[in-house]
Amino acid sequence: xxxxxxxxxxxxxxxxxxxxxxxxxxxxxxxxxxxxxxxxxxxxxxxxxxxxxxxxxxxxxxxxxxxxxxxxxxxxxxxxxxxxxxxxxxxxxxxxxxxxxxxxxxxxxxxxxxxxxxxxxxxxxxxxxxxxxxxxxxxxxxxxxxxxxxxxxxxxxxxxxxxxxxxxxxxxxxxxxxxxxxxxxxxxxxxxxxxxxxxxxxxxxxxxxxxxxxxxxxxxxxxxxxxxxxxxxxxxxxxxxxxxxxxxxxxxxxxxxxxxxxxxxxxxxxxxxxxxxxxxxxxxxxxxxxxxxxxxxxxxxxxxxxxxxxxxxxxxxxxxxxxxxxxxxxxxxxxxxxxxxxxxxxxxxxxxxxxxxxxxxxxxxxxxxxxxxxxxxxxxxxxxxxxxxxxxxxxxxxxxxxxxxxxxxxxx
Amino acid sequence: xxxxxxxxxxxxxxxxxxxxxxxxxxxxxxxxxxxxxxxxxxxxxxxxxxxxxxxxxxxxxxxxxxxxxxxxxxxxxxxxxxxxxxxxxxxxxxxxxxxxxxxxxxxxxxxxxxxxxxxxxxxxxxxxxxxxxxxxxxxxxxxxxxxxxxxxxxxxxxxxxxxxxxxxxxxxxxxxxxxxxxxxxxxxxxxxxxxxxxxxxxxxxxxxxxxxxxxxxxxxxxxxxxxxxxxxxxxxxxxxxxxxxxxxxxxxxxxxxxxxxxxxxxxxxxxxxxxxxxxxxxxxxxxxxxxxx
Numbered sequence: 001x002x003x004x005x006x007x008x009x010x011x012x013x014x015x016x017x018x019x020x021x022x023x024x025x026x027x028x029x030x031x032x033x034x035x036x037x038x039x040x041x042x043x044x045x046x047x048x049x050x051x052x053x054x055x056x057x058x059x060x061x062x063x064x065x066x067x068x069x070x071x072x073x074x075x076x077x078x079x080x081x082x083x084x085x086x087x088x089x090x091x092x093x094x095x096x097x098x099x100x101x102x103x104x105x106x107x108x109x110x111x112x113x114x115x116x117x118x119x120x121x122x123x124x125x126x127x128x129x130x131x132x133x134x135x136x137x138x139x140x141x142x143x144x145x146x147x148x149x150x151x152x153x154x155x156x157x158x159x160x161x162x163x164x165x166x167x168x169x170x171x172x173x174x175x176x177x178x179x180x181x182x183x184x185x186x187x188x189x190x191x192x193x194x195x196x197x198x199x200x201x202x203x204x205x206x207x208x209x210x211x212x213x214x215x216x217x218x219x220x221x222x223x224x225x226x227x228x229x230x231x232x233x234x235x236x237x238x239x240x241x242x243x244x245x246x247x248x249x250x251x252x253x254x255x256x257x258x259x260x261x262x263x264x265x266x267x268x269x270x271x272x273x274x275x276x277x278x279x280x281x282x283x284x285x286x287x288x289x290x291x292x293x294x295x296x297x298x299x300x301x302x303x304x305x306x307x308x309x310x311x312x313x314x315x316x317x318x319x320x321x322x323x324x325x326x327x328x329x330x331x332x333x334x335x336x337x338x339x340x341x342x343x344x345x346x347x348x349x350x351x352x353x354x355x356x357x358x359x360x361x362x363x364x365x366x367x368x369x370x371x372x373x374x375x376x377x378x379x380x381x382x383x384x385x386x387x388x389x390x391x392x393x394x395x396x397x398x399x400x401x402x403x404x405x406x407x408x409x410x411x412x
Numbered sequence: 413x414x415x416x417x418x419x420x421x422x423x424x425x426x427x428x429x430x431x432x433x434x435x436x437x438x439x440x441x442x443x444x445x446x447x448x449x450x451x452x453x454x455x456x457x458x459x460x461x462x463x464x465x466x467x468x469x470x471x472x473x474x475x476x477x478x479x480x481x482x483x484x485x486x487x488x489x490x491x492x493x494x495x496x497x498x499x500x501x502x503x504x505x506x507x508x509x510x511x512x513x514x515x516x517x518x519x520x521x522x523x524x525x526x527x528x529x530x531x532x533x534x535x536x537x538x539x540x541x542x543x544x545x546x547x548x549x550x551x552x553x554x555x556x557x558x559x560x561x562x563x564x565x566x567x568x569x570x571x572x573x574x575x576x577x578x579x580x581x582x583x584x585x586x587x588x589x590x591x592x593x594x595x596x597x598x599x600x601x602x603x604x605x606x607x608x609x610x611x612x613x614x615x616x617x618x619x620x621x622x623x624x625x626x627x628x629x630x631x632x633x634x635x636x637x638x639x640x641x642x643x644x645x646x647x648x649x650x651x652x653x654x655x656x657x658x659x660x661x662x663x664x665x666x667x668x669x670x671x672x673x674x675x676x677x678x679x680x681x682x683x684x685x686x687x688x689x690x691x692x693x694x695x696x697x698x699x700x701x702x703x704x705x
Contacts, residue, residue, distance in 0.1 A: 047629075050529045184675060211675040215633055217624045220422045220554075221668035228415050246530040246625035254535060254551045254623055256542055278532045 030337035032106065035079035038064070038325055039107035041097055041122065042137065044086035047242040048114045051270040052137045052317040055310045056112055057084050059318045062305065063325035067333075076333050083107055087118050094118035098125040098133075108338045109134060109328050111321055116140035116187050126151040130340050134324040137317045139187060139268065141194075141404065144366040148410035151340055153347070153367045156320035156356075157290040159187075159194045160404040161373055162267055165288030165397050167198030167237070169375050170265055175234035176204045179262070181222050181248070182239035183214035191239040191267045199237075207233050212240070219248045223255040226262050239267040249277050249285075258284065270315045271388065279390040280381040286394070289376040291316035291356055294389050302355045313388035316356075323356035359399040365406035373402040414547040419669045420662065425554045427661020428561030429616050433638045434645060434653035435568060436612035442585035442648040443605040445504055446496055449511040452635025453518040454484055454610050458617015459626045460522055463531045473536040473622065480618050481611040488610025492603045500602075515632075522628040530625035557619050564615060565654045572650060581605060585648065640686040646699020656697065660685070 040057045043049055064080045083105045087094035094113060101107035102125065109132035113119045119138025126133035127149035135143055136156045143154040171178070178199050182188035188211070196206050208229045210222050226236050236257065240248050245266065252264055266287040274282055293303035293313045302322070306314045314322075331346040332338050348364040360371040375395040384390060433455060440448050461480045465471035471479065491514070499506040534540075539553040572578035583591040584598040591598055617631075624630060641660050645652030660682050667678030689697060 047528055049527060210672055213679045217630065217634065218426050221419065221665055224418050224422055225669060243530050243625045243627050250623055250625065254553060272529060276529045276532060281532065
């Protein structure tokens with residue numbers, strides 16, 4: 001009796017296996033599972049929630065809606081969905097979630113992934129599973145350096161872009177002497193090196209640099225030290241991010257360093273940081289932005305839609321997630337399949353102009369997506385007339401000089 | 413010289429926060445034998461509460477400095493009656509775990525409602541200036557923080573040393589059984605003392621709002637340093653916690669400014685000192701070793 005039951009079960013499984021396999025191979029769709037699934041993997045509960053997080057999921061949904069509206073009945077499929085997961089900025093969680101997305105949830109491309117260490121882990125998973133990965137909010141240049149791979153694209157910015165934009169331009173504009181403070185972990189150390197190189201390359205001098213604890217709520221020692229350095233620094237370059245940046249800027253104002261002739265330059269800053277600190281606390285601060293919502297009419301139109309969806313204006317990470325999702329879908333449409341190798345072929349070397357990418361190009365050599373970047377300055381409080389419109393763009397940094405040339409370390 | 417004075421002053425200011433927090437922990441530990449891990453979370457609630465009073469009700473800083481500690485003290489008394497009290501007879505580990513859990517709950521509740529972004533809070537306008545001490549100048553708000561913390565610590569010391577309540581608390585702290593045998597109702601004072609310790613954390617939180625990032629995690633890292641301070645000063649020792657608080661503030665400030673080539677030294681100094689003190693005087697610098705039970 002038991003043996004018969006066993007045989008029936010095995011037979012049923014075999015049938016189901018054949019039956020399940022049948023339609024996929026005999027159908028005319030070239031899509032795995034007859035659908036496209038995008039995965040947004042980022043921080044949905046911690047320090048990077050506001051700058052990307054759940055609102056990036058909404059941005060990706062906007063991209064899907066726009067893709068469907070554009071192609072209508074000709075779209076490769078109607079069935080495009082988004083899966084999301086919270087990686088809590090932990091590399092091991094990111095690793096597991098990414099594998100789960102590709103294997104179990106049928107995700108064709110993973111987007112976003114802030115925190116450099118987590119970003120690098122996901123690149124390894126993408127390489128192993130041969131599935132696409134667009135990193136938006138990770139900063140490390142290793143993604144297009146020694147850790148680059150055929151399925152990974154670095155879309156929005158990196159430490160070189162930030163240092164080159166802010167460090168070089170501010171030095172060229174006359175702030176020759178720099179005092180750099182940086183959080184003592186991978187991102188901070190990477191940023192310090194990039195900034196020191198950019199500043200000295202532009203004829204400036206690093207008169208002092210200090211590693212600070214991370215996280216840290218008290219920067220007073222460094223702020224007291226800044227004006228006493230010899231020669232006195234023209235600018236304090238801070239590589240702090242998130243809550244640490246808020247602490248540092250608050251205390252910078254408390255110690256009245258601007259009045260003492262020491263300006264402030266921030267390595268990495270998002271619109272949401274300015275919102276949280278208030279523009280008054282940051283007035284006059286320069287930084288490099290990958291995109292600004294009120295730069296022109298096209299950006300503004302996107303930002304208006306985004307505001308309606310989310311209640312806030314988009315950071316560059318939100319716009320870049322939108323753009324990456326849209327360009328991926330267009331590439332699948334053009335390739336006629338979601339086969340990763342075919343889509344990579346479509347993307348490599350492609351020149352793109354969209355709401356996020358200006359003079360954009362996907363470099364075939366290292367998969368760095370280059371585009372115009374912007375040197376931004378926070379407006380004085382008196383000039384802020386609209387919520388979220390906190391900065392003016394001082395200068396557009398052209399795409400070909402905004403990013404480093406392809407690294408010899410990268411072999412795709 | 414002027415820069416040395418400046419760094420010293422700076423160390424005293426950060427020491428003021430450590431002292432206020434350590435004092436609250438010491439008072440609670442002395443009376444209840446409870447290691448209150450939730451102290452950092454109450455400090456955070458103090459800062460978040462200050463921010464909310466301003467944005468939701470338009471209550472300025474000065475009123476917050478009065479209202480927040482009172483409200484948090486009451487909340488602390490509620491927590492003592494509802495939870496801590498029930499575990500008092502068990503191993504101290506139970507209350508440690510309880511307060512650790514409470515920390516996570518409080519942090520996540522604030523996160524859920526207000527997110528993790530830091531909230532802006534401006535320096536009170538009366539203190540948004542620089543005080544010139546001749547040899548050096550310093551932000552007025554920080555001078556105020558230091559003065560306020562010193563006054564608060566002296567007031568607590570006076571309260572414990574010169575009032576009847578203080579006498580009861582000291583007696584109960586040092587010889588709970590004997591105090592009971594002499595007819596002193598120790599139990600009556602447990603709840604108010606717990607509330608008072610929490611109120612001190614609230615004061616530190618209010619003082620922190622204008623100069624530090626106000627967010628749900630602001631107490632999480634600080635509380636670790638405060639524990640080290642309390643251990644260095646001697647668990648339960650009122651004077652020890654205050655002295656160690658200011659002392660560690662100074663060591664950190666001097667370390668960061670004069671050992672700047674080895675940032676790691678300044679960053680770990682407090683824990684190294686803790687380890688050395690524990691080896692040399694297991695009860696802390698000012699603590700007394702308890703006779704084995």
